[in-house]
Amino acid sequence: MADRSWVNAQLIKAAQAGDRESITAVLYGAHPHVRRFAEHLCASSQDAEDAAQEALIILYRKIGSLRATGALTSWMFRIVRNECLRRARVLFERPDEAEAGLATSAEDEAIRRLEAELVAQAIQELPDVQRRVLIMRDVLGYPGRSVAEALGLSNAAMKSQLHRARNRLRLSLSGMTGPADGPHDPGNPSA
CATH class of the missing domain: 1.10.10.10 (Winged helix-like DNA-binding domain superfamily/Winged helix DNA-binding domain)
Structure with a gap:
């Protein structure tokens, strides 16, 4: 069974409050899930890794603005989905x-x-x-x-x-x- 400790409400609240160890734990725990999801959506493994990294950067920058701790996973996957679609659009444009x-x-x-x-x-x-x-x-x-x-x-x-x-x-x-x-x-x- 997958490790779900990174979506622990207390950990997320501490990360939202700016606790660096909590932010690190959330980012570290989210990465394999985000990466696996990106692998299913992006055209290449490089795009998947880039999309996952972009999602984690956005998470790091904006976790304090997340309103509901329970929305973290859907928010992360939406970021990955949008990033993969943005990368697919670039294929059409260039x-x-x-x-x-x-x-x-x-x-x-x-x-x-x-x-x-x-x-x-x-x-x-x-x-x-x-x-x-x-x-x-x-x-x-x-x-x-x-x-x-x-x-x-x-x-x-x-x-x-x-x-x-x-x-x-x-x-x-x-x-x-x-x-x-x-x-x-x-x-x-x-x-």
Whole structure:
């Protein structure tokens, strides 16, 4: 069974009051849990470690402003989730330099960047929950059940949000690119 002593109400209250030993104990106890959660959400183990570290830094800086000691774990996991999503957004905004080497010409590179920008813009315009579900499920490749649990949704609600996100994205991209999408585009009536 996992060690839950780091969420002890007295320890958290002492940390909120500024007791350095208590803060250290809370940070030390939280790290493996936060890291494990980040591993499920982030694209790489490096991003997971960075997100966990960022969450612990925020905890260290803001533990005094935490209102309810019982909310510590959900607050920490929300910070990690947001940090992992922020890091996933960066992937859309700045394409990997290794991928840039795949272009065969300057024209191909310009087209690839334009397409990536269109997709990133369309994803950015999705409602928050739909954007998170789509990124975690389709971009990062997490299993549906993991996505649902991480976002606090039922499996059915996650599937519904994913379906809506995909449809919105498809409609948004078909509106941006015009009718030349090809014969297997479900939004193209001439298919």
